[in-house]
Amino acid sequence: xxxxxxxxxxxxxxxxxxxxxxxxxxxxxxxxxxxxxxxxxxxxxxxxxxxxxxxxxxxxxxxxxxxxxxxxxxxxxxxxxxxxxxxxxxxxxxxxxxxxxxxxxxxxxxxxxxxxxx
Amino acid sequence: xxxxxxxxxxxxxxxxxxxxxxxxxxxxxxxxxxxxxxxxxxxxxxxxxxxxxxxxxxxxxxxxxxxxxxxxxxxxxxxxxxxxxxxxxxxxxxxxxxxxxxxxxxxxxxxxxxxxxxxxxxxxxxxxxxxxxxxxxxxxxxxxxxxxxxxxxxxxxxxxxxxxxxxxxxxxxxxxxxxxxxxxxxxxxxxxxxxxxxxxxxxxxxxxxxxxxxxxxxxxxxxxxxxxxxxxxxxxxxxxxxxxxxxxxxxxxxxxxxxxxxxxxxxxxxxxxxxxxxxxxxxxxxxxxxxxxxxxxxxxxxxxxxxxxxxxxxxxxxxxxxxxxxxxxxxxxxxxxxxxxxxxxxxxxxxxxxxxxxxxxxxxxxxxxxxxxxxxxxxxxxxxxxxxxxxxxxxxxxxxxxxxxxxxxxxxxxxxxxxxxxxxxxxxxxxxxxxxxxxxxxxxxxxxxxxxxxxxxxxxxxxxxxxxxxxxxxxxxxx
Numbered sequence: 001x002x003x004x005x006x007x008x009x010x011x012x013x014x015x016x017x018x019x020x021x022x023x024x025x026x027x028x029x030x031x032x033x034x035x036x037x038x039x040x041x042x043x044x045x046x047x048x049x050x051x052x053x054x055x056x057x058x059x060x061x062x063x064x065x066x067x068x069x070x071x072x073x074x075x076x077x078x079x080x081x082x083x084x085x086x087x088x089x090x091x092x093x094x095x096x097x098x099x100x101x102x103x104x105x106x107x108x109x110x111x112x113x114x115x116x117x118x
Numbered sequence: 119x120x121x122x123x124x125x126x127x128x129x130x131x132x133x134x135x136x137x138x139x140x141x142x143x144x145x146x147x148x149x150x151x152x153x154x155x156x157x158x159x160x161x162x163x164x165x166x167x168x169x170x171x172x173x174x175x176x177x178x179x180x181x182x183x184x185x186x187x188x189x190x191x192x193x194x195x196x197x198x199x200x201x202x203x204x205x206x207x208x209x210x211x212x213x214x215x216x217x218x219x220x221x222x223x224x225x226x227x228x229x230x231x232x233x234x235x236x237x238x239x240x241x242x243x244x245x246x247x248x249x250x251x252x253x254x255x256x257x258x259x260x261x262x263x264x265x266x267x268x269x270x271x272x273x274x275x276x277x278x279x280x281x282x283x284x285x286x287x288x289x290x291x292x293x294x295x296x297x298x299x300x301x302x303x304x305x306x307x308x309x310x311x312x313x314x315x316x317x318x319x320x321x322x323x324x325x326x327x328x329x330x331x332x333x334x335x336x337x338x339x340x341x342x343x344x345x346x347x348x349x350x351x352x353x354x355x356x357x358x359x360x361x362x363x364x365x366x367x368x369x370x371x372x373x374x375x376x377x378x379x380x381x382x383x384x385x386x387x388x389x390x391x392x393x394x395x396x397x398x399x400x401x402x403x404x405x406x407x408x409x410x411x412x413x414x415x416x417x418x419x420x421x422x423x424x425x426x427x428x429x430x431x432x433x434x435x436x437x438x439x440x441x442x443x444x445x446x447x448x449x450x451x452x453x454x455x456x457x458x459x460x461x462x463x464x465x466x467x468x469x470x471x472x473x474x475x476x477x478x479x480x481x482x483x484x485x486x487x488x489x490x491x492x493x494x495x496x497x498x499x500x501x502x503x504x505x506x507x508x509x510x511x512x513x514x515x516x517x518x519x520x521x522x523x524x525x526x527x528x529x530x531x532x533x534x535x536x537x538x539x540x541x542x543x544x545x546x547x548x549x550x551x552x553x554x555x556x557x558x559x560x561x562x563x564x565x566x567x568x569x570x571x572x573x574x575x576x577x578x579x580x581x582x583x584x585x586x587x588x589x590x591x592x593x594x595x596x597x
Contacts, residue, residue: 031391047374054185
């Protein structure tokens with residue numbers, strides 16, 4: 001096995017341990033946002049899509065890279081925005097009194113920082 | 119600057135992004151810092167993505183117009199669709215959206231691995247380790263893609279939430295796994311030179327593996343009931359992380375490996391926590407559970423007498439109690455009654471009643487889903503109490519109001535020999551009196567009668583969760 005591969009495996013093993021440590025302390029209250037937040041992190045695969053787009057040289061590889069890019073971007077942007085929407089609702093006390101009894105989510109969910117590709 | 123320097127800086131930026139993911143996840147420990155944590159994670163993602171783009175443009179050879187167009191147009195289309203769905207989705211439909219995002223993430227990981235394999239096959243770059251990670255990435259990514267789509271469809275009601283069991287289905291699933299395994303071995307041996315295969319044959323084998331993995335995802339999730347979907351989504355989320363890490367090995371990218379491994383570990387922990395709380399083993403769930411989830415099958419009435427209670431009597435009990443604990447469950451989520459329950463709670467509080475919510479770890483459709491639904495309805499989170507925290511308080515509560523929760527309140531779980539035995543439950547039967555709002559005497563997904571319902575302290579209010587709560591609000595107001 002090459003040296004690079006061994007280093008990569010070491011990184012992989014350590015990252016798994018970090019994942020166990022970080023996650024096991026989260027209370028059940030936040031499990032859904034956590035699952036959604038972790039879900040957005042694996043959208044990092046979009047970086048992989050960008051890298052294969054750069055080396056694409058056949059019609060098939062262009063198509064594969066494009067679809068991967070669309071999928072990855074949906075995962076990243078959608079994941080972070082929806083997680084933010086969930087977390088926005090965890091507040092100590094409703095700020096407004098009962099008067100504004102809305103039946104759905106707050107209309108203007110504040111701008112998050114979705115990564116922009118430009 | 120030399121190419122080497124540029125790559126070093128890019129590498130450092132990737133690590134910075136990965137560090138932001140770790141710290142961001144860590145800050146999601148507490149509701150007070152969770153939102154910041156998620157934003158930090160998003161910042162890390164932005165850094166990683168922008169750095170990659172800058173790297174691709176500045177490195178030798180640059181980025182072709184076509185490649186740049188793919189990246190930008192792909193980002194706009196995918197990101198736009200994700201943004202739109204994330205902003206417009208109803209909070210109750212959240213689990214299926216997360217499942218959908220999970221599906222496309224897994225699909226992207228598989229596509230990256232497929233593309234890399236097609237590029238290196240037949241060249242000197244086709245090594246044993248490349249073939250190994252490619253096939254792992256493709257298999258895990260494809261299973262996640264199709265499996266998450268089916269899970270999402272089940273939650274959305276596009277596919278029946280009941281377990282769909284085809285005769286011989288398990289043989290088919292096992293056969294698919296075998297096909298993928300044979301293909302896996304063939305490609306790894308082929309890359310190592312132990313097996314001489316034409317490049318075209320290897321490509322065909324790869325596509326056979328893809329087809330087998332996609333079908334496997336479908337046949338794996340179809341036989342699982344709707345009530346088990348949270349565990350399945352969590353498991354598939356973990357798979358996608360692993361697939362992303364495999365894709366990272368394939369293209370030698372550290373940030374993919376780190377982020378993928380992080381998510382793989384977190385998803386694994388979450389899955390185990392949820393399965394433990396439901397007293398199920400993960401293998402048991404994957405093998406196709408014993409219950410039908412939403413499609414409740416009415417069972418014979420439990421032994422013992424059920425005491426029915428009218429809306430007005432229930433309202434009087436609640437209004438003149440000094441302490442009420444609300445136990446919301448799956449049925450509340452299905453009836454979308456979270457606003458109604460909050461309205462009743464506020465009304466009772468205005469009369470001086472102390473109101474708390476007892477949240478079982480698996481209430482709702484995903485762990486913590488109930489918290490999100492109630493938070494959306496503006497229930498302050500200090501009122502939401504976790505099981506271990508609230509259980510000792512049931513003894514002091516005048517009324518426990520159970521809305522749409524079933525198995526998690528069944529005292530039979532304390533005895534051995536029942537399907538729910540050993541499952542941690544809320545000690546609802548310790549309260550001085552119990553009111554259960556429920557449509558019928560149907561059983562929960564465990565398929566057994568709830569002994570709580572025949573407890574002499576319990577009054578059954580037969581109604582839809584939303585309607586029942588609205589009636590209670592009206593009755594309390596009229597007092």
